Amino acid sequence: MTSKRIARVRQELRNLRLDAFLVTALPHVRYLTGFSGTNGLSLITPRRHLFFSDSRYKRQAQAEVHGATHHITQRELIDEAGRTAAGRTPVRIGFEAAHCTVMQHRLLRKSAGKSTLVPTTGVMEQIVAVKERDEVSAITRALRISERVLDHLLPMIRPGVSELDLAAEISYQHKRFGADGDAFPPLVASGARSAFPHAKPTGNRIRSGQIVLLDFGCSINGYNSDMTRTVVVGRVPAGVRKMYSAVLEARDRAIDAIRPGIRASVIDGVARRVLDARGLGELFVHSLGHGVGLSVHERPRISSLSSETLESGYVVTIEPGVYRPGVGGIRIEDIVCLTRRGSRVLTKAGRTLLVV
Amino acid sequence: MTSKRIARVRQELRNLRLDAFLVTALPHVRYLTGFSGTNGLSLITPRRHLFFSDSRYKRQAQAEVHGATHHITQRELIDEAGRTAAGRTPVRIGFEAAHCTVMQHRLLRKSAGKSTLVPTTGVMEQIVAVKERDEVSAITRALRISERVLDHLLPMIRPGVSELDLAAEISYQHKRFGADGDAFPPLVASGARSAFPHAKPTGNRIRSGQIVLLDFGCSINGYNSDMTRTVVVGRVPAGVRKMYSAVLEARDRAIDAIRPGIRASVIDGVARRVLDARGLGELFVHSLGHGVGLSVHERPRISSLSSETLESGYVVTIEPGVYRPGVGGIRIEDIVCLTRRGSRVLTKAGRTLLVV
Numbered sequence: 113m114t115s116k117r118i119a120r121v122r123q124e125l126r127n128l129r130l131d132a133f134l135v136t137a138l139p140h141v142r143y144l145t146g147f148s149g150t151n152g153l154s155l156i157t158p159r160r161h162l163f164f165s166d167s168r169y170k171r172q173a174q175a176e177v178h179g180a181t182h183h184i185t186q187r188e189l190i191d192e193a194g195r196t197a198a199g200r201t202p203v204r205i206g207f208e209a210a211h212c213t214v215m216q217h218r219l220l221r222k223s224a225g226k227s228t229l230v231p232t233t234g235v236m237e238q239i240v241a242v243k244e245r246d247e248v249s250a251i252t253r254a255l256r257i258s259e260r261v262l263d264h265l266l267p268m269i270r271p272g273v274s275e276l277d278l279a280a281e282i283s284y285q286h287k288r289f290g291a292d293g294d295a296f297p298p299l300v301a302s303g304a305r306s307a308f309p310h311a312k313p314t315g316n317r318i319r320s321g322q323i324v325l326l327d328f329g330c331s332i333n334g335y336n337s338d339m340t341r342t343v344v345v346g347r348v349p350a351g352v353r354k355m356y357s358a359v360l361e362a363r364d365r366a367i368d369a370i371r372p373g374i375r376a377s378v379i380d381g382v383a384r385r386v387l388d389a390r391g392l393g394e395l396f397v398h399s400l401g402h403g404v405g406l407s408v409h410e411r412p413r414i415s416s417l418s419s420e421t422l423e424s425g426y427v428v429t430i431e432p433g434v435y436r437p438g439v440g441g442i443r444i445e446d447i448v449c450l451t452r453r454g455s456r457v458l459t460k461a462g463r464t465l466l467v468v
Numbered sequence: 469m470t471s472k473r474i475a476r477v478r479q480e481l482r483n484l485r486l487d488a489f490l491v492t493a494l495p496h497v498r499y500l501t502g503f504s505g506t507n508g509l510s511l512i513t514p515r516r517h518l519f520f521s522d523s524r525y526k527r528q529a530q531a532e533v534h535g536a537t538h539h540i541t542q543r544e545l546i547d548e549a550g551r552t553a554a555g556r557t558p559v560r561i562g563f564e565a566a567h568c569t570v571m572q573h574r575l576l577r578k579s580a581g582k583s584t585l586v587p588t589t590g591v592m593e594q595i596v597a598v599k600e601r602d603e604v605s606a607i608t609r610a611l612r613i614s615e616r617v618l619d620h621l622l623p624m625i626r627p628g629v630s631e632l633d634l635a636a637e638i639s640y641q642h643k644r645f646g647a648d649g650d651a652f653p654p655l656v657a658s659g660a661r662s663a664f665p666h667a668k669p670t671g672n673r674i675r676s677g678q679i680v681l682l683d684f685g686c687s688i689n690g691y692n693s694d695m696t697r698t699v700v701v702g703r704v705p706a707g708v709r710k711m712y713s714a715v716l717e718a719r720d721r722a723i724d725a726i727r728p729g730i731r732a733s734v735i736d737g738v739a740r741r742v743l744d745a746r747g748l749g750e751l752f753v754h755s756l757g758h759g760v761g762l763s764v765h766e767r768p769r770i771s772s773l774s775s776e777t778l779e780s781g782y783v784v785t786i787e788p789g790v791y792r793p794g795v796g797g798i799r800i801e802d803i804v805c806l807t808r809r810g811s812r813v814l815t816k817a818g819r820t821l822l823v824v
Binding site: 148149150167168169170171172186207209210211212213214215217218231233276277279280281283284287288290292293297307308309310311312397398417437 | 504505506523524525526527528542563565566567568569570571573574587589632633635636637639640643644648649653663664665666667668671753754773793
């Protein structure tokens with residue numbers, strides 16, 4: 113499978129007339145090599161695949177990385193890889209401009225001698241965006257675990273329990289149910305704090321009548337789940353119920369419309385129009401969704417500003433939300449896989465407002 | 469306190485003859501503003517402090533960031549900040565070369581018009597390396613929580629429990645004891661896997677006679693703890709006891725020697741010589757330590773290759789280790805604060821080999 117992936121990179125080498133390509137983003141390195149450590153780099157040429165890491169990871173690399181020549185170095189990886197890529201005669205070396213700092217670029221500039229450095233953007237992003245079957249299963253397995261965690265959590269959501277207690281429980285149960293760990297620190301926001309789309313959990317204790325917004329995910333073999341559900345404790349205010357049904361309709365319309373060949377901005381517009389029609393458009397302060405895989409946020413970005421077109425094999429979140437300052441927020445987030453004919457929702461958890 | 473920090477940045481503006489400085493590394497932005505979100509940027513001029521973020525963080529920024537003018541934008545932050553910094557007449561704009569990608573640099577190049585972009589390295593790193601009293605207390609509080617977690621964990625370490633079970637418990641108890649969360653995913657490595665200095669926890673179950681290496685930390689208000697202890701389950705093989713006493717001596721000698729004005733490479737050498745003398749030098753495959761604060765790994769790097777000199781106010785880990793392939797590894801990691809006269813060990817947990 114890895115060799116198929118390397119073949120796709122080599123196709124890009126030909127398209128971009130490159131003699132070598134340096135992959136520095138860790139999720140991309142993992143995609144090409146299986147390496148799960150925190151310091152690794154892949155160098156791909158038409159005939160060779162070299163993997164660079166440091167001495168801490170020598171043995172881990174032996175266990176994880178097959179089909180590539182290993183270079184263990186004490187130097188900065190990009191320096192060492194630059195020397196190796198440059199060789200004796202000047203060549204064209206591509207690098208990931210979005211995943212290479214200006215400082216690394218200076219090191220690379222020196223080590224590459226007379227070779228030409230070619231900044232590229234989106235090469236690996238485009239390759240990893242189209243998921244293979246195994247990747248979709250890994251994401252799905254991660255989702256199933258997060259869904260079990262939600263089931264386990266619901267009875268705990270009652271007056272007196274704190275946001276941090278719930279966040280701790282989510283992380284704990286993710287691991288107990290077999291995930292490698294959280295995909296990102298769980299968001300648990302209650303009451304007026306749920307109106308902050310990215311509120312971190314606090315010691316605040318849940319009170320009756322409050323909204324509790326839960327956004328969490330876990331990872332399996334590096335692949336991430338991501339889901340959001342909104343819970344109300346006790347009696348549901350009529351205003352909240354209205355907001356919820358609007359958000360749910362936005363989610364449903366967007367998912368009905370999603371298919372290969374459609375522009376991401378169009379899908380964002382579908383959801384936004386539903387909320388606009390209910391007078392809630394201004395409270396939908398973020399974009400509709402994003403790709404998910406070895407990174408929690410990857411291509412495509414599903415927003416009004418996106419210029420991307422959706423393709424078969426993309427796995428994306430659809431997560432409309434509305435946030436009323438001082439009152440609270442509502443968000444529903446599901447994951448959808450684009451298929452040849454349309455799409456398939458990977459998230460199985462129920463979508464009705466959860467009342468506990 | 470924040471204004472004192474801004475004053476230190478302004479001093480650097482004068483030293484580097486800059487009209488503006490863009491701070492893009494999130495821990496540095498947090499240091500200057502208190503902002504705890506995932507997308508923020510500070511622009512500092514001799515008279516102004518501007519803070520940039522996106523609409524998701526508008527209200528969080530209002531709550532967290534004081535003393536700076538807020539700019540909420542849908543554009544890339546560096547693009548917006550570049551426009552603002554450039555103004556009408558060309559100026560010199562400094563940026564963090566180690567925390568700005570080549571792609572961001574291109575955006576900045578365009579938005580800054582005729583202004584000069586000045587790559588800088590280590591400006592903020594040097595400022596954050598010297599801790600204020602409140603910062604040392606936050607790190608110490610985080611350490612106390614991790615130590616309570618260790619006490620809580622020891623009775624759980626027995627044959628049959630898995631590495632993942634223990635890792636889940638560490639994360640859970642960090643939060644239950646009041647931390648914001650883990651500083652990094654806990655490392656729990658048993659038996660031969662403990663010979664991988666950065667092994668991730670697996671479903672492997674602990675067996676009698678095995679080494680269990682625990683490396684974990686938590687964060688409070690963004691400040692991190694980091695500690696490593698080595699546990700043996702049941703009878704301790706004589707070879708393991710010998711290795712342990714060598715590592716402990718390396719730790720003790722290094723800490724005895726650490727003081728302001730000494731080079732980091734000299735401290736690394738002190739520990740390395742102890743292990744060399746016991747024939748274990750080749751098994752000490754990583755550097756001796758690193759600064760810790762708002763980042764888990766920050767300046768200084770305490771290694772044979774480091775050119776840095778230690779200063780009063782630095783907070784660093786001292787973590788010698790030896791790793792015998794196929795057998796197991798031992799590491800002891802404490803945190804030390806450099807004082808005017810010498811140093812103070814912040815870690816209180818016992819340092820003898822833990823046998824359960």
